[in-house]
Amino acid sequence: MTPALVVFDLDGTLLDTHADLVQSLNYTIAAIGLAPVGYDDLTHLVGQGAKVMIERACNLRGHRLSQEQIPALLDRFITHYTDNMPGHTLPYPGLVEAMDQLKSAGYTLAVCTNKLEGLARGLIGKLELTHYFNTITGGDTFTIRKPDAQHLLGTIERAGGDVRRTIMVGDSVNDILVARNAGVPSIAVPFGYSDVPVETLAPTRVITHFKELTPALVDELIGDFASAEPAAAAG
Structure with a gap:
């Protein structure tokens, strides 16, 4: 049987990046x-990645x-x-311990983020976390990005x-939607950057700390999700 795969979002899920994002964004604008x-x-x-973040910050102000301003x-x-x-970026509490437990149990891990792939890989590498992940895909890895199902499906394939x-584990609507669109269960964390309570996004489960992300939970959610599919089809 193929090992279970746990796919993580990056910003606001794996890593608390807020201080460095704000600093670089303010330097930019x-x-x-x-x-x-x-x-x-x-x-x-x-x-939605750095480009959209810059555009949104400018709109906010x-x-x-203009299109000519964006590249610079x-x-x-x-x-x-x-x-x-x-910078100030750190893994969220309990993350490394949870990943160690999952890896020891034979699970596979991956990252699916709308951050540019180069930035994601660079940051994960600087924090010496690269070895945990079979693949890292970003917002420019494919021609589409979350919440398009193909971003997650392409990550799973890689x-x-x-x-x-x-x-799929994430903190925002894009993560919950990409899981739903791809037909996989989702876990939401409430300590990230969602602009609405994650419970309102209807994830499969909400966890408040990574100590809750255990092999038993992953198996339970995958099993329950698979069992519910025939019933949903029949309904």
Whole structure:
């Protein structure tokens, strides 16, 4: 039997990146004279990669970017963010212990994020976490990104997983939707960057700490999800 695959979102799920995202974003928009954003703004800005985050921050400050402005600002963000990795970013409490437990039990792990793949790989590498993951896919790995099912399905394929034995862990609507669109169960964490309570997104399960992410929970959710599919089809 193919080992169960646990796919993680990155920002706000695996890693608390808020301080460094805000710092690099403010450095970027300062180039066009805009006032800085704060952590409370972040939940409305993140989720679709750096380009969209910059555009949203500019809109928040009443500045509509022209297409000509975007490449230079994106380069400014990427350079600043890369040069300062890992900055203040840390794994969330209990994450490393949970991943160790899953790996020891024979489970496979992967990352599926809308962050640019190069930034995701660079950050994970700086934190010495790369060895945990069979694959890391970003918002530019494929021609689509979350919540499009193909982003998660492509990640599963690259990780050598089976969609019927996969679970998605995330903190926002894109993560819950991509799981639903791909036909896999989802686990939501409430400590990330969602702009609404994660319970309202109807994930399969909510956990409040990574100590709850055990092999037993993964097996339970995959098994329950598989059992519910025939009933749903019959209904």
